[in-house]
Amino acid sequence: MAAIRTENLSKTYRAGLSGKDTVAVRALNLDVKEGEVFGFLGPNGAGKTTTIHLLLNLIRPTGGTAFLFDRPVTETEVHRRLGYLPESVNLHDYYRGRTLLDFYAALCGVPPASRAARVSELLKLLGLEAAADKVVSKYSKGMAQRIGFAQAMLHDPDLLILDEPTSSLDPVGRKDFRDILIELKRRGKTVFISSHILSEVESVCDRVAILQNGELKRVGTLRELSAGRSTRLIVKGLPAAVMESLAATTAQVTLIQGQVTIRCADETLRQTVEALLRQHDVEIVCQEIETQSLEEIFFSTIGSQPKP
Amino acid sequence: MKTILLIAKDSVRALLHQRLLLGLMLASLAMTIFFSITLGAARKSINRSFADGQTATNSFTGTNQMSETDRRRFQDQMETASSAVQASFYQIASFGGSIVALFIFSTAVSGEIRRGTIRLTLSKPVSRAAFLVGKYLGGVVVMAGFAVITSLAILTFAHSQNVELSPAIKWAPWLMFCRQLMLGSLAMLLSLFMHPITASLLAFFAGNGFYSSPNPLYFVLPSYKDFNVFFQVLQGSLMNFRDVAFLSLYAIDFVAIMLLLALWRFRTKELV
Numbered sequence: 010m011a012a013i014r015t016e017n018l019s020k021t022y023r024a025g026l027s028g029k030d031t032v033a034v035r036a037l038n039l040d041v042k043e044g045e046v047f048g049f050l051g052p053n054g055a056g057k058t059t060t061i062h063l064l065l066n067l068i069r070p071t072g073g074t075a076f077l078f079d080r081p082v083t084e085t086e087v088h089r090r091l092g093y094l095p096e097s098v099n100l101h102d103y104y105r106g107r108t109l110l111d112f113y114a115a116l117c118g119v120p121p122a123s124r125a126a127r128v129s130e131l132l133k134l135l136g137l138e139a140a141a142d143k144v145v146s147k148y149s150k151g152m153a154q155r156i157g158f159a160q161a162m163l164h165d166p167d168l169l170i171l172d173e174p175t176s177s178l179d180p181v182g183r184k185d186f187r188d189i190l191i192e193l194k195r196r197g198k199t200v201f202i203s204s205h206i207l208s209e210v211e212s213v214c215d216r217v218a219i220l221q222n223g224e225l226k227r228v229g230t231l232r233e234l235s236a237g238r239s240t241r242l243i244v245k246g247l248p249a250a251v252m253e254s255l256a257a258t259t260a261q262v263t264l265i266q267g268q269v270t271i272r273c274a275d276e277t278l279r280q281t282v283e284a285l286l287r288q289h290d291v292e293i294v295c296q297e298i299e300t301q302s303l304e305e306i307f308f309s310t311i312g313s314q315p316k317p
Numbered sequence: 318m319k320t321i322l323l324i325a326k327d328s329v330r331a332l333l334h335q336r337l338l339l340g341l342m343l344a345s346l347a348m349t350i351f352f353s354i355t356l357g358a359a360r361k362s363i364n365r366s367f368a369d370g371q372t373a374t375n376s377f378t379g380t381n382q383m384s385e386t387d388r389r390r391f392q393d394q395m396e397t398a399s400s401a402v403q404a405s406f407y408q409i410a411s412f413g414g415s416i417v418a419l420f421i422f423s424t425a426v427s428g429e430i431r432r433g434t435i436r437l438t439l440s441k442p443v444s445r446a447a448f449l450v451g452k453y454l455g456g457v458v459v460m461a462g463f464a465v466i467t468s469l470a471i472l473t474f475a476h477s478q479n480v481e482l483s484p485a486i487k488w489a490p491w492l493m494f495c496r497q498l499m500l501g502s503l504a505m506l507l508s509l510f511m512h513p514i515t516a517s518l519l520a521f522f523a524g525n526g527f528y529s530s531p532n533p534l535y536f537v538l539p540s541y542k543d544f545n546v547f548f549q550v551l552q553g554s555l556m557n558f559r560d561v562a563f564l565s566l567y568a569i570d571f572v573a574i575m576l577l578l579a580l581w582r583f584r585t586k587e588l589v
Contacts, residue, residue, distance in 0.1 A: 069587065
């Protein structure tokens with residue numbers, strides 16, 4: 010069963026008579042399996058938060074459908090299995106930390122007998138014990154984000170949707186967050202994270218999707234996304250005829266201490282080069298698929314370069 | 318039902334923490350007290366001027382007796398003054414309550430959308446219908462509290478000023494409460510389409526008081542004016558239970574229709 014499934018999910022914001030319509034999400038097909046940690050990436054305005062709002066039924070799609078655990082997102086009951094942390098955590102600021110969590114726990118249907126213990130457990134887990142009886146309006150951004158994360162986990166949901174979960178956290182908070190995610194992953198929970206912090210996503214996610222201008226550009230595991238892109242072929246000695254033939258292609262040839270490395274940017278080029286080498290009986294000593302970091306994958310997908 | 322009650326409880330808590338609302342309530346209460354004191358003083362002044370006139374008459378005639386005509390005139394003056402005091406008291410409380418009701422109900426849902434707090438609440442297993450009804454119920458509880466305070470204030474005032482209560486004033490808090498709930502339900506519905514201030518103004522001025530029977534608007538727009546018992550209180554006239562029951566039924570129907578329309582709108586409303 011898919012924890013999240015979207016079929017041609019689309020959202021267009023209609024402009025007035027004079028303006029242009031804005032396509033926020035364009036025919037999105039996603040399939041997030043149960044038990045996986047899924048990274049949802051994209052530059053600002055890519056449509057990540059809009060997608061999350063569609064999944065939470067806060068806004069209505071202009072096309073397509075979305076499902077959580079194979080049930081339409083319009084069904085309220087499916088929210089019993091869902092925890093959500095928004096990008097900017099807007100809390101009912103007239104509560105104290107503990108009473109706020111108690112209120113949300115009651116809404117989630119946590120039995121009164123176990124509510125206090127569960128609230129205390131989460132306050133401790135997120136390092137908010139000391140601020141538990143402080144009015145929420147006095148909380149710092151980081152504390153608000155922590156309590157926001159706590160409210161999302163109150164009823165131990167099967168699926169967590171986290172929108173920029175660490176944007177206001179300090180390095181210690183980020184580490185704590187990563188540890189919690191790893192624990193959730195170990196327990197088989199599904200986590201859907203939208204984040205700008207690529208290293209964070211890289212370290213915990215099983216699969217990632219990259220969204221740009223509302224369109225799904227790439228989806229897969231890091232291995233799948235980086236595989237088949239560029240390959241390095243190491244050969245022993247290269248006859249001049251082969252060198253000339255290679256010069257006519259886009260393959261990059263480097264010679265270091267008698268070892269020749271041929272870098273092929275894609276699969277087609279690799280096949281051409283291999284055929285050429287075989288034709289001239291050149292022995293391939295080693296063949297390596299070049300792995301890319303998530304940052305490299307991200308920037309190559311959106312067609313931009315990171316600023317130095 | 319449990320969810321509705323939780324939302325209602327949260328709504329009451331939120332309203333009691335609203336500085337603007339507390340300010341409005343305090344202003345309304347201060348205005349009521351101010352006018353009560355002023356009107357009480359006017360009543361005392363009538364009493365005193367009559368007593369002075371009586372003393373002058375007695376010293377002239379050399380008697381201590383008040384003539385029957387004078388007694389009746391005095392009683393009439395006192396009754397008129399009492400009714401005026403009660404009617405004014407009621408009018409101020411009713412107006413203040415209406416402002417409070419409009420503020421509460423027009424911001425109940427729209428305020429949550431504006432602040433973004435609705436996103437967390439509706440990410441829980443809370444249906445939009447339960448949320449809206451819970452919010453309305455929270456407002457009803459606060460307005461009921463306001464009506465109780467007003468009733469107690471009327472009783473305390475009547476007792477302290479030794480005023481006999483006009484028969485209509487006994488129903489006044491209930492009818493005022495009904496009127497505020499009607500205003501509130503319309504303001505809540507309109508706030509799902511427009512800015513809360515515009516919604517409040519529209520709800521307040523949308524009564525059918527400006528139209529008469531052949532005009533279709535007279536039948537479509539809410540009839541707030543029937544809930545205003547100012548003249549009944551002023552004239553000291555009786556109100557029968559049947560009229561009050563009919564008005565109550567009208568208010569219930571009106572609120573139910575407004576809430577259904579609000580639910581229809583809220584069901585598809587974009588909440589970010």
